[in-house]
Amino acid sequence: MIAEKTNTAQTIIDKISSTAGKVNFIDNDQLSKALLYLENKGIPTNKHEDYKYCNLDGIFKKQFKNIEQKLNSVSDMNQFKLKDALTIVVVNGNYSESLSDKLILKGLHLTAFSNLDKEGKQLIGSLANVEADAFVALNTAFSGNGFHLKIADNEQLQMPIHILYVSSANTEALVNPRNIIEIGKNAEATIIEEQICLGEGKIFTNFLSEKFVGENAKLTSYTFQNEGKNGFSVNTNQVTIARYGKYDNTTVTLSGAVVRNNHNVVLAAQNCEAHLNGLFSTKANQLVDNHTLMDHQMPNCESNELYKGIINDKSTGVFNGKIYVRKDAQKTNAYQSSNNILMSDDATINTKPQLEIYADDVKCSHGTSTGKIDEVAVFYLNARGIGRESARKLLLNAFAQEVINKIEVDELREKILDLFEKEL
Amino acid sequence: MITIKNLHASIGDKEILKGINLEIKAGEIHAIMGPNGSGKSTLASVLAGRQDYEITQGEVQFNGKDLLELSPEDRAREGLFLAFQYPVEIPGVSNINFLKTAVNEIRAYHGQEEMPAKDFLALVKEKQKLVELDGKLANRSVNEGFSGGEKKRNEIFQMAMLNPKLAVLDETDSGLDIDALRIVATGVNALKNKDNAFVVITHYQRLLDYIVPDFVHILYNGKIVKSGGKELALELEAKGYDEVKKQFESLEK
Numbered sequence: 001m002i003a004e005k006t007n008t009a010q011t012i013i014d015k016i017s018s019t020a021g022k023v024n025f026i027d028n029d030q031l032s033k034a035l036l037y038l039e040n041k042g043i044p045t046n047k048h049e050d051y052k053y054c055n056l057d058g059i060f061k062k063q064f065k066n067i068e069q070k071l072n073s074v075s076d077m078n079q080f081k082l083k084d085a086l087t088i089v090v091v092n093g094n095y096s097e098s099l100s101d102k103l104i105l106k107g108l109h110l111t112a113f114s115n116l117d118k119e120g121k122q123l124i125g126s127l128a129n130v131e132a133d134a135f136v137a138l139n140t141a142f143s144g145n146g147f148h149l150k151i152a153d154n155e156q157l158q159m160p161i162h163i164l165y166v167s168s169a170n171t172e173a174l175v176n177p178r179n180i181i182e183i184g185k186n187a188e189a190t191i192i193e194e195q196i197c198l199g200e201g202k203i204f205t206n207f208l209s210e211k212f213v214g215e216n217a218k219l220t221s222y223t224f225q226n227e228g229k230n231g232f233s234v235n236t237n238q239v240t241i242a243r244y245g246k247y248d249n250t251t252v253t254l255s256g257a258v259v260r261n262n263h264n265v266v267l268a269a270q271n272c273e274a275h276l277n278g279l280f281s282t283k284a285n286q287l288v289d290n291h292t293l294m295d296h297q298m299p300n301c302e303s304n305e306l307y308k309g310i311i312n313d314k315s316t317g318v319f320n321g322k323i324y325v326r327k328d329a330q331k332t333n334a335y336q337s338s339n340n341i342l343m344s345d346d347a348t349i350n351t352k353p354q355l356e357i358y359a360d361d362v363k364c365s366h367g368t369s370t371g372k373i374d375e376v377a378v379f380y381l382n383a384r385g386i387g388r389e390s391a392r393k394l395l396l397n398a399f400a401q402e403v404i405n406k407i408e409v410d411e412l413r414e415k416i417l418d419l420f421e422k423e424l
Numbered sequence: 425m426i427t428i429k430n431l432h433a434s435i436g437d438k439e440i441l442k443g444i445n446l447e448i449k450a451g452e453i454h455a456i457m458g459p460n461g462s463g464k465s466t467l468a469s470v471l472a473g474r475q476d477y478e479i480t481q482g483e484v485q486f487n488g489k490d491l492l493e494l495s496p497e498d499r500a501r502e503g504l505f506l507a508f509q510y511p512v513e514i515p516g517v518s519n520i521n522f523l524k525t526a527v528n529e530i531r532a533y534h535g536q537e538e539m540p541a542k543d544f545l546a547l548v549k550e551k552q553k554l555v556e557l558d559g560k561l562a563n564r565s566v567n568e569g570f571s572g573g574e575k576k577r578n579e580i581f582q583m584a585m586l587n588p589k590l591a592v593l594d595e596t597d598s599g600l601d602i603d604a605l606r607i608v609a610t611g612v613n614a615l616k617n618k619d620n621a622f623v624v625i626t627h628y629q630r631l632l633d634y635i636v637p638d639f640v641h642i643l644y645n646g647k648i649v650k651s652g653g654k655e656l657a658l659e660l661e662a663k664g665y666d667e668v669k670k671q672f673e674s675l676e677k
Contacts, residue, residue, distance in 0.1 A: 380512040383472050384526040384582060385500035385533070394525065398516025398565075
């Protein structure tokens with residue numbers, strides 16, 4: 001079995017090594033650890049507890065037999081830009097200065113990995129442990145030329161930042177976008193991260209972001225995933241929050257063949273707060289797997305999670321929410337809820353709360369519900385002349401609104417709502 | 425307006441309606457009374473098209489159409505309205521959005537264009553006043569967190585908005601205090617005209633003090649066992665249903 005696992009990782013390494021750029025921004029120690037980890041542990045199969053419903057080894061073997069890494073260039077991103085946001089474009093894992101807006105906002109500093117100084121380079125991999133997960137290792141081994149984004153202390157960014165990760169290939173490809181986002185002390189920012197796949201080829205995007213939320217800082221982040229039928233992705237967010245810091249994320253997944261989200265939040269100091277919201281709508285044979293971790297390390301912190309899924313056809317949804325309350329984390333408040341609607345008899349949802357509590361004075365709770373569309377409500381709507389199709393749309397829309405309404409950037413919320421409604 | 429002939433309906437193995445015959449003409453108000461379990465609500469549900477029931481025999485003609493062949497939404501679009509005994513709460517769907525969808529789907533069915541937003545809002549305002557419904561409720565989710573009385577008034581409000589040909593009020597009076605009862609009745613009386621008709625299902629005579637029926641029918645054990653004028657309701661109120669039960673149980677034997 002181990003030989004078989006090593007095989008997939010080795011195949012990937014062999015196939016993409018020749019085309020990967022010279023990696024000079026990841027230090028050698030991390031690089032060798034990454035390769036060693038991949039060699040020994042390989043890409044996880046569904047025998048791995050964390051990837052039970054998401055057999056990525058199988059996906060690589062089946063869907064990415066012929067990685068060719070012939071990536072397309074991208075010349076115009078205007079159709080994806082938001083009017084009232086500053087756009088940063090990452091093409092096939094590499095920061096593109098020419099496609100990005102001029103970053104002339106006060107308090108905003110962006111440095112491509114290739115231009116990082118020694119101090120900056122030390123941030124790479126300082127939150128995401130290269131030996132904790134195969135996809136962190138894989139990204140570390142083949143990371144594109146990502147960027148370090150820093151919001152200076154005491155700055156309140158006046159405009160949202162919209163980061164577009166666009167990947168394009170006409171043959172099978174693997175891209176590894178990566179970034180570091182640092183919100184300084186008392187600073188505030190809104191960051192939108194959107195993933196897009198163009199071109200005819202299947203693309204596996206192995207995204208990794210390390211986010212630092214400074215003392216008394218606030219990061220509001222939105223993740224919008226709409227990668228289409230050729231998009232496969234693992235998206236790892238490794239977040240650390242300092243004292244009095246606040247981190248909010250809302251992730252909406254509207255398409256993608258396989259989407260795995262690893263959202264890990266460390267509440268590393270006293271009095272910090274984190275909110276994770278998610279909405280996913282799956283169709284055909286899609287798989288959307290949301291794994292979250294709220295790691296409460298210190299006292300008086302609060303976390304809240306709300307995930308909602310609409311699972312159609314033969315698709316599968318997964319929610320695994322781990323809340324870890326360490327023994328010092330007294331007076332923790334942690335809540336989690338996962339609600340799902342199964343739209344067909346062949347649709348599957350696997351939902352699992354996972355609470356590990358080592359402190360004795362905490363409030364933790366979780367709730368989960370899974371059901372079909374409410375036929376009593378459908379009949380009520382029918383009885384008022386509303387047809388079955390419209391009734392279904394009204395009800396699904398109402399179900400999703402609770403999450404969509406968390407998006408405070410009007411333009412983004414309307415765009416997502418519009419796309420969501422079209423897909424219903 | 426509507427002709428019901430020998431209507432039989434079952435749920436599972438249990439036959440609940442055992443041959444209902446009823447004819448209602450435009451301009452009429454019919455009251456259907458009867459003890460618990462006699463089949464009153466089943467009749468209302470069957471007419472509205474609830475799927476839980478199986479129609480085993482009989483026919484229903486509604487303005488020249490075979491009602492039982494129509495989907496629930498098409499029955500509503502043809503002008504049938506059921507005021508629910510237990511209005512359903514629909515979190516996340518605003519009353520206004522719900523009604524706008526309903527009004528426009530009904531219009532589309534009749535080949536009409538969507539109602540302009542301005543006209544729609546004017547209509548909402550006018551009809552809200554009729555049932556003394558707080559304007560704030562219109563923007564809230566359908567029935568969510570409404571009191572019992574508000575839910576029933578909301579049913580009448582919806583009825584006023586959709587202007588049906590035949591409205592079936594399924595125990596709209598249950599759970600209403602005397603003021604709410606008066607408001608509901610005022611709404612119904614204001615909407616009544618020579619071209620529409622009402623079926624008022626109730627246990628008690630009380631509502632019929634406000635909504636005066638042209639005919640009263642007693643439903644018992646799945647059949648209409650007695651019909652008469654409005655005085656029949658008073659008679660029932662005085663004697664109670666036990667009298668009816670005794671009389672018809674002996675008849676059936």
